[in-house]
Amino acid sequence: MIYNSNYYFDGALHQLRPKKTAIHTYTLTDGTIVAMFQGSRGAHPDLDFVIKLLRVGKDERPETPPHLYWITDLIIKSQKYPNEIREIVQYYISFYDRCVPFDSVEERKNYVPQTVDVILAKYGHVKVDKTLPIDYNALIIELFCYCEKRNEGAFMFKDLLNKLKAFIDGDIDYMHLLSGFK
Numbered sequence: 001m002i003y004n005s006n007y008y009f010d011g012a013l014h015q016l017r018p019k020k021t022a023i024h025t026y027t028l029t030d031g032t033i034v035a036m037f038q039g040s041r042g043a044h045p046d047l048d049f050v051i052k053l054l055r056v057g058k059d060e061r062p063e064t065p066p067h068l069y070w071i072t073d074l075i076i077k078s079q080k081y082p083n084e085i086r087e088i089v090q091y092y093i094s095f096y097d098r099c100v101p102f103d104s105v106e107e108r109k110n111y112v113p114q115t116v117d118v119i120l121a122k123y124g125h126v127k128v129d130k131t132l133p134i135d136y137n138a139l140i141i142e143l144f145c146y147c148e149k150r151n152e153g154a155f156m157f158k159d160l161l162n163k164l165k166a167f168i169d170g171d172i173d174y175m176h177l178l179s180g181f182k
Contacts, residue, residue, distance in 0.1 A: 001031040001056050008033060013054055013062060023049065023109060029120075030133045031056040034065075036143065042151040047102050051143055067160060070140050071177070073132045078168050081126045088123060088134075089165045091115070092141045096158050099142075101150035115142045 007014050013022040013035035022035035032055055039048030052062040078085040095115060102108040119138035126134050141161075148157040167177040 002058050003033065003054060003056065004058055004060050007062050008054055013052060015062065024111065026139060028133050028135045032136060034139055044150055046105055047108060047150055049147060051140065065140060070137050071160065071164060074137060074164060075174060076131050077126055077128050080128055082168060084123050084126050086168045088119065089161060089168060093161050093165065096145045096161060099145050099149055101146055113139055113142055
């Protein structure tokens with residue numbers, strides 16, 4: 001795979017301004033790189049993190065993935081795989097409820113994704129042309145669960161998971177699901 005060498009080198013994703021090296025760098029099944037960088041928000045800024053992704057290609061630049069990416073991707077996949085996507089979303093609603101946020105910088109440094117291999121093993125067949133790989137959804141959703149749980153009182157991400165489940169179950173339409181992105 002060829003990546004923009006200004007941002008990806010020495011096995012890690014880098015940010016140029018301000019200059020930072022990712023805390024963690026993961027490579028997905030399609031070659032997309034997802035990385036965790038030090039954040040600065042919330043009641044625990046030392047434990048906050050920001051997610052960036054870098055697509056394959058020598059001219060690609062890192063970007064912060066909006067929630068719209070994973071939600072739209074799962075909406076598209078749910079048209080072909082409604083049962084599987086319902087199960088995945090329910091899995092992450094349960095994961096959200098039981099996951100414990102990072103308590104220390106060391107714990108975050110030693111973090112290893114817990115759900116990606118589980119999702120790949122059971123749902124690796126969930127593929128739709130021109131969409132993201134299922135491990136993208138797994139990793140991003142897992143990371144967002146941890147990030148939101150570290151910010152006491154935050155609920156937007158869990159609300160999005162519940163709305164997505166309601167959409168897949170036919171309880172709300174896509175406009176109600178996406179209304180949080182005004």
